[in-house]
Amino acid sequence: MRDLYYESTIHKQIREKREDRKERIRQDMEKYGSEVLESDEMKQAFEQTHHKLATVGEHTLRVTMSSVMVCYALRKLNIKVNIPAVVIGALCHDLGMLGRNEKYASFKESNSGHPKESVEIARELVDELPEKAEDIIERHMWPLGDSKAPNSIEGVIVSAADKYNAVKDIVKGSEIESKEIESKETEDTEGER
Numbered sequence: 378m379r380d381l382y383y384e385s386t387i388h389k390q391i392r393e394k395r396e397d398r399k400e401r402i403r404q405d406m407e408k409y410g411s412e413v414l415e416s417d418e419m420k421q422a423f424e425q426t427h428h429k430l431a432t433v434g435e436h437t438l439r440v441t442m443s444s445v446m447v448c449y450a451l452r453k454l455n456i457k458v459n460i461p462a463v464v465i466g467a468l469c470h471d472l473g474m475l476g477r478n479e480k481y482a483s484f485k486e487s488n489s490g491h492p493k494e495s496v497e498i499a500r501e502l503v504d505e506l507p508e509k510a511e512d513i514i515e516r517h518m519w520p521l522g523d524s525k526a527p528n529s530i531e532g533v534i535v536s537a538a539d540k541y542n543a544v545k546d547i548v549k550g551s552e553i554e555s556k557e558i559e560s561k562e563t564e565d566t567e568g569e570r
């Protein structure tokens with residue numbers, strides 16, 4: 378039988394490491410992305426639904442956290458990554474989605490139009506927007522729509538983190554929706570009894 382004390386110590390260490398990493402990510406986000414985080418656009422982002430039951434703001438923070446986490450892992454492998462560009466790129470990648478229903482006539486149109494719009498917003502929010510961040514934002518939708526493929530390792534990171542988090546949100550949203558339907562059906566059946 379395993380030593381329970383040993384096991385709980387390991388779990389505690391893992392939990393503490395995870396918390397430390399989250400704190401480091403938060404610090405990096407504030408250090409490099411404060412202009413975006415404090416903007417009115419970011420406030421608005423938390424009011425617009427995205428990927429079923431999430432908001433643009435929640436999705437944006439998740440994509441940024443995942444992207445920076447991948448950067449830390451790559452740095453451990455001595456792979457150079459530009460964290461400021463990743464933070465700015467990830468924080469701005471979907472801001473062009475704000476007001477989607479008024480701006481775009483279809484899903485297809487918003488898919489192809491919002492990256493360029495996000496670049497415009499990023500230029501307004503960030504003093505001296507790095508060219509790499511611009512490319513990250515403009516190409517993040519690849520391989521969807523008519524987007525060009527990312528042209529940097531940072532672009533690949535944000536584009537992959539975007540897909541990963543979008544799918545997670547959509548699946549979770551569908552599960553919640555089907556649970557709500559199930560419980561409504563149960564209520565209705567019980568009501569009929």
Ligand SMILES: [Fe+2]
Pocket residue numbers: 470471491517518
């Ligand atoms: Fe997007």
Ligand SMILES: [Fe+2]
Pocket residue numbers: 436440470471539543
């Ligand atoms: Fe996104």
